[in-house]
Amino acid sequence: MDQESSILLDENGQGGGQRRESPGGKQRTYALVLGLTTFVIGLLTGVFVGTRNTDGFVSSFRGEIEETAVTLISTTALETGEGRAALVLDELSPExxxxxxxxxxxxxxxxxxSKNQKNKNQPYLVGVNAVEWETPRKAEVLAFLDGExxxxxxxxxxATVARPETADVMVFRVGPISGTxxxxxxxxxxxxxxxxxEIPIAKMPPDICDESLSELIAATMEGLRPVLEPVFPRMIPFFEDTxxxxxxxTVFGFPIFPDLKSTPESRVMMVKFFWIRDGKAFNNGMWMHPTPLVFQTNHTMVKGGEEGPFVSAIYWCGRGPFGTVQDVLDAKIDCEWEVPAASDGSSEAWDTPIERGAVEEKKKVKGKKKRTFSVSAPEGxxxxxxKWKGWxxxxxxxxxxxxxxxxxxxxGKRIVYExxxxxxxxxxxxxxGDQTYYLDTAMTGMGQITGIVRPGVDCPEDAVTFWNSAWVYGEFPRGFFGDPMEAFSRxxxxxxxxxxxxxxxSHVDQSRKGKTMGISRKSLIVRAISNSGNYDYIASAIFDIDGSLHFEMRLAGMAETRWIHQKVNAWEADFSTLIHSHLAAPMHTHYINVKVDLDIGQPDKNGIHVMRSLSxxxxAAKEAGALEPLEPLASKYIVEDIVKKEGPGNSTVVPDPHRPAVWRVISMDQKTADQRTALCKEESSWSCYPGYALVASETVRNTLPDDHPLSKMIGFAKYTMAFTKQHDDEQRSSTPFDTYAPQNRTGGISVDVYLEDGESLEGADVVAWATLAHEHIPRSEDAPLxxxxxVRLSVLPWNYFPRHAAMEP
Incomplete structure (x- = not known):
């Protein structure tokens, strides 16, 4: 491993300090190996054997925009002044x-x-979160941040460790970590x-670098050769002679799709096969060309009784399941699949992306541009x-x-802790059996396989960048590589x-001149890019000068597809829309879950205030005779309420268009209310208590039955929002251990579990779990990209300021 890597800032914010090691620059020779995450199953021929060169894998954009883009601040300064959060709340560095x-x-x-195991019983670090920072206790962090x-x-x-000998997985707390x-x-x-x-090894997180299925897949393909070769002539790399x-x-397999047949004892996954014309357009081309070959593998993992892996089902040309290779051969199926009319990357391509009219990437901005925000960080x-305009x-x-x-x-006032x-x-x-599902934080990690932002495309040319640590990356067509001992940064x-x-x-003055008044909306954007294979996720935190903030997720990438033929599997149209010849794109729902730990005033004196619009x-108005002039016509009116305790139906939100409502996290500290205007002296006037409201843009919820395994895996998706009392051991809304056998929850890590104990939310530290969902029924315009x-969540000041905050001096 050489030293071509992310460059540390020197005292001027320039790239020039010591470099961090990464797998960039140095060339290694790799013979291709089949595996769980090797996209090209069986590419054992010399065609793809060669050197691995990751030059340019880590960008060197840092410090090129402007000398003072990022101010380097010392640890001593952090301990005594602003910016202390950098000391305690940063993810682990590669070192x-x-x-x-x-x-x-x-x-x-x-x-x-897993690739470095000396024998099958040796424990090993597993998953995209094999080593990650442990969130410290909130009370300790606040005491430090606030100078107490x-x-x-x-x-x-x-650290997450798979232990084959005891057939379980263990998570260890390791540390403390000191030094720099x-x-x-x-x-x-x-x-x-x-x-x-407690955690069976069959439920360990997905390991996209695992190669344990290599021999099984190779043997299965060889057994199926009599039926595969006539349909896929000269396309299968296993059959080297042809x-x-x-x-x-090339036809290749992708063995990483979890299957709902998994149990705590048996790990079941699907191997799906795709066709591509050109290996250079590997991940860009494969999703538009699924083949009608799918099989399931089963790996029984119990202490002292490991079995497998073995192929438990085969689907071939829309028929199946077949229990064995021989069953497929005996069926003598006349397969209807034909070589797709694929493009060659020309301007007429329909199946691979073309950057037509793309903005040219610009790596350097000459001269200095005045910024309205400042950015700082300790070295490393x-x-x-x-800091930007009050934020x-x-x-x-x-x-x-x-x-x-x-x-x-x-x-100067904390609004949100996290x-x-x-x-x-x-x-x-x-x-x-193909109910495909993904838990992306477990499959690929939302901070592991990330994009390197391109100035002028992903972000403006004068943006300031930040970094993530990682160790997993794909190198197509060779597959995935990943070892936390070789962590780098992007x-x-x-x-x-x-x-x-x-x-x-803004406002129009209604005069003959038609003058308008108002101010332009200039927002501060913080953006990060993640990838999960076919999909990309572009997360943005957006800050406005009126005291509002927003979390936006833009979903991008390539639709997952399936082969369809009217004579064989016309039923696929019940699940999918036809987007091209013999190409179906299944309907699916995306669920983005966001945690908002609001602190309005004193954190442990918050509550939830609900304002419902009724008709x-x-x-009170009726008794006072205020309705008489319009009787019998109804009126719209407001009903206010304070949520007493946690629980489904109490502190959960599923929007009803017939009963719209605003949910606010408020300060229930009486002193805070008394400090406001005279209008807020009435104890019954809850609207006067300062707070922030949470408003979601799209309000789709999970439509599967509550007892469905996937409903248990993503319990948060039953609600647009759920409010719970803050606990240090309730950090996440889901767990990577529930990717397999999701019907058996692991470790009590679920919003469903957090809601069960019915704790009081009056005068409590309140956390909101917001689900931003999108129902995606594909269209032909989704091809190829x-x-x-x-989807967006807005966090809005609601009776927090005495007037429009953007008008205050």
């Missing part, structure tokens, strides 16, 4: 990940990844966070401390869950001011 991994390897005699103590909360990591981000030292604490056997990819393309920190906050990128914004303050992406899930319809996020071209507030005859579409 910290490597140090923690080394500690785990040493302590447990473990392998750093100079003691910096201790920094720990969590560049030169960390890991302490000797090593605490198991679950009981032995393989001619330059003539007819991925995240950034930002200040710290942003970082979590390995598994993605972008997190911490300690958000407006005009605004963070929690989950991105997608649930598909399907037949023949330039995956950016910060910039955007003139939206609209008014924040009818309000009692979907137009980016947004």
């Amino acid at each position: 910290e990940i490597r140090a923690v991994s080394a500690k785990v390897v040493e302590r447990l005699s473990a392998a750093s990844s 103590t100079k003691e910096v909360p201790k920094r720990y990591a969590r 981000r560049k030169a960390p030292s890991v302490g000797e604490e090593f605490e198991a966070l679950y009981g032995d056997g 393989y001619k990819p330059e003539e007819v393309g 920190t991925n995240g950034r401390y930002v 200040e906050f710290f942003v970082t990128q979590r390995l598994s869950t993605g972008m997190s914004v911490w300690d958000i303050r407006f005009r 605004l963070s992406l929690q989950e991105s899930a997608a649930i598909y319809g399907g037949g023949q 330039e995956s996020g950016c910060i910039f001011e955007l003139d939206t071209g609209t008014a924040l507030w 009818g005859y309000p009692q 979907i137009s980016n579409y947004p």
Whole structure:
């Protein structure tokens, strides 16, 4: 491994300090290996054997925009002044990940990844969140942030380890981590966070770098050769004597789709096969060309009784399931699949993206541009401390869950302690056992496989960037690589001011001249890009000068598709729409879950205030005779309520268009109310208590039955919003351990579980879990690439300021 890597800032904010190691620059020779995450199953021929060169894999854009883009601040300054959040709330640096991994390897005699196992019983670090930062206790962080103590909360990591010999998975707390981000030292604490056997190994997180299915897939393909070769002539790399990819393309398998037949003892996944014309357009071309070959693998994993893996079902040309290879051969199916009329990347392409009219990437902005925001960070920190027009906050990128914004303050007052992406899930319809589903934080991580932002395309040319740590990456067509001992960093996020071209507030004076008044809306945007294979996720936190903030997720990428033929599987049209010849795109729903830990005034004196809009005859107005002039006509009116306790139906929101409502997190501190205007002296006037409302743009909920395994996996998706009492052990809305056998929840990590205990929410520290959902019924225009579409959560001041905050001096 060489030193071509992300460049640390020097005292001027320029790239020029010591470099972080990454897998960039140096060439290694890899013979192709089949595996769980090797996209091209069986590419064992010399065609794809060669060198791996990751030059340019890590961008060197940092510091090129402007000398003072990021101010380098010392640890001493942080301990005594603003920006302390950078010390305690940043994700692990690559150096910290490597140090923690080394500690785990040493302590447990473990392998750093499944590919490095010396024998099948050796424990190993597993999953895209194998090593990640442990969120510290909130009370300790607040005491440090608010200057009540100079003691910096201790920094720990969590390490997830698969233990084949005991057939379980264990999560360890490792640390404390001291020293600097560049030169960390890991302490000797090593605490198991679950009981032995509590998490069966069959429920371990997906491991996209695993290769344990290689021999099974190779043997199955060889057994099916008599039926495959006539349909896919010269296309299958397993059959080296006939393989001619330059003539007819390649058929390859992608073995990473979890299957609902999984149990805590048996791990079941689907292997789906695709066709591509040109290997250079691998991930861009495959999603438009599914083949009618799918099979399921089953790997029984119990202590002292491992079985498999073995093929448990085969689907061939719309028929099945077949129990064995011989069953497929005996069926003598005349398969209707034909070589697709695929493009060659020309201007007439329909199946691969074309950057027609694309903005040219610009890597350097000459001269200095005046910025209205400032960005600072300690040396070696991925995240950034930002200040802009009354706002200040710290942003970082979590390995598994993605972008997190911490300690958000407006005009010196904390509004939100944590605004963070929690989950991105997608649930598909399907037949023949193919109910595809993804829990992206577990499959690929929302902060692992990230894009390197391109100035002038992903962000404006004068944006300031921030970084994420990672160790997983795809190298097509060779597959995925990943080892936390080789962690690196990517330039995956950016910060910039955007003139939206609209008014924040405006009014026409109605005079003959038709003059308008108002101010332009200029927002501060913090953006991060994640990828989960076929889909991309562009997360943005948006700050406005009226004290409002928004979380927006733009969904992008390529639709998942299936082969369809009217004579064979016309029933696929019940689940999909036809978007091209013999090409069906299944309907599916995206569920983006966002955590909003609001702190309005004193954190433990918050509550939830609901204002409902009804139609009818309000009692007080009726008794006062105020309704008589219009009787018997009904009127719209407001009903206010305070949510007493947690629970479904109490602190959960499923919007009803016939009964619209506003849900606010408010300060229930009487002193806060008394400090407001005279209008707020009445105890019954809850509207006068300051707060922030949460408003979602799209309000689709999970339509599967509540007892469906996938409904248990993403319990948060039953609601547009759910409010719970803050607890340090209720950090996430989902868990990677529920990707397999989701009907058996793991570790009590679910919004459903958080709601069950019915705790009081009056005078409590309140957390909102907001689900931004989108029902995607595909269209032909989704080929080959979907137009980016947004879902949004707005966090709005509601009776927080005495007037429009943008008009205040």
